[in-house]
Amino acid sequence: MKVTLEKATDLIKKGHTVAIPTETVYGLAADAFNVNAVKKIFEQKGRPSENPLIVHISDFDQLDLLASEIPETVKKLADQFWPGPLSIVLKKKDSVPDIVTGGLDTVAIRMPDHPLTLSLIKKTVPLTAPSANKSGRPSPTNIRHIEEDFGPELPVLDGDSSKIGLESTVVDLSGEKITVLRPGFVDARMIEDVLCQKVWVADQSDESTQKKSPGTRFTHYKPRADVQWLVEPILKITDSNHYYLFHRQRQQSSQKNVHSYDEDYPSLARDLYDHFRTADHLSCSTIFIEPFESEISHPIIPALKDRIEKAISS
Known part of the structure; x- marks a missing residue:
């Protein structure tokens, strides 16, 4: 309302x-x-x-x-x-x-x-x-x-x-080390550039980290569809029961459950949760997401990986 x-x-x-x-x-x-x-x-x-x-x-x-x-x-x-x-x-x-x-x-x-x-x-x-x-x-x-x-x-x-x-980046300034507890749009390097000192990134499996920050301890970000990383490259998509998100691979498909971002990572971040919910509306059983290779560098990628991993593991 x-x-x-x-x-x-x-x-x-x-x-x-x-x-x-x-x-x-x-x-x-x-x-x-x-x-x-x-x-x-x-x-x-x-x-x-x-x-x-x-x-x-x-x-x-x-x-x-x-x-x-x-x-x-x-x-x-x-x-x-x-x-x-x-x-x-x-x-x-x-x-x-x-x-x-x-x-x-x-x-x-x-x-x-x-x-x-x-x-x-x-x-x-x-x-x-x-x-x-x-x-x-x-x-x-x-x-x-x-x-x-x-x-x-x-x-x-x-x-x-x-x-x-x-969701926002969470950085802890209450202890001896400056530590990013939850990744977001502002990454550790950006914080280091402002403070001119070392910024640590917390282990997301560490219990003390999970207690201090929202979005790190409990089930989060999960659609009803199963979320998986796309292990093998796909040459042709025919299964309408699955939902696909690509960020580098270019896919030519008229299906409404296939989306390619051509390395536009901010747009993928903006749309991620809407895709999760749309896949549920379409009754898709699985959401396949192209994995992020280690050589790809963009400040929003750690946050994207974090949200997707939590949707996968929940």
Whole structure:
């Protein structure tokens, strides 16, 4: 159900949830300091309670409401990447409810790059906003995806389709090492270039990594169709029961379940979750994806591989 900015503001202030647009994916938002409102997010999504949430802000000064320690590195990254698809993990203030952080002493914070959502936060408070989908499903990048999971009654602030289509990078600044916990549009090298120091990339199978960041510990991004890497090259596609995504191989096919991107990796990232959901609408049994060879270099590829691997292994 589409709502206006004024209606969304009123709903948030009254302790309700609202689906909001960002440049990454749509989020299911609630007042970050209202425990009962945040509980509704977990209930509506079916999200595990120990899975931490990201808090969204509209102004750098709002960090003082959330973080007990704000190192100089935060300002450098914010100047370069905020508003934008970078979430920063910091030591939290006691005023941040434990339900938001999964009981951790850290909190993930970002400033989304969408004018409607920034306006909403300015009119209300910092908002928790995990992806507006049922837990485990592909994240939503448009209103149709949200309605598929929640029906037409969930209030949605309509901001058109997401520009990036993959969740934000999560970087941890709370410890001794600067560590990327979840890959996204902003990669480790981009962060290193800004900070002029080493940035580590966490092992996604490490339990301490999984606890600190959303999108690393539980089933995520999975369509009903089986997702597999395409092991053998395909010369001719005849099976309409499968769905194909290519990024280098050029496929000439009139079938609506075959898509080639000709090395346009940002577009593939933007469309990935929509492809997952479309394959389900077509009742395809399997989604085959051309693997990324090691010699291919693009900042978004680690994030693409991460989301696809989680869809495969879930």
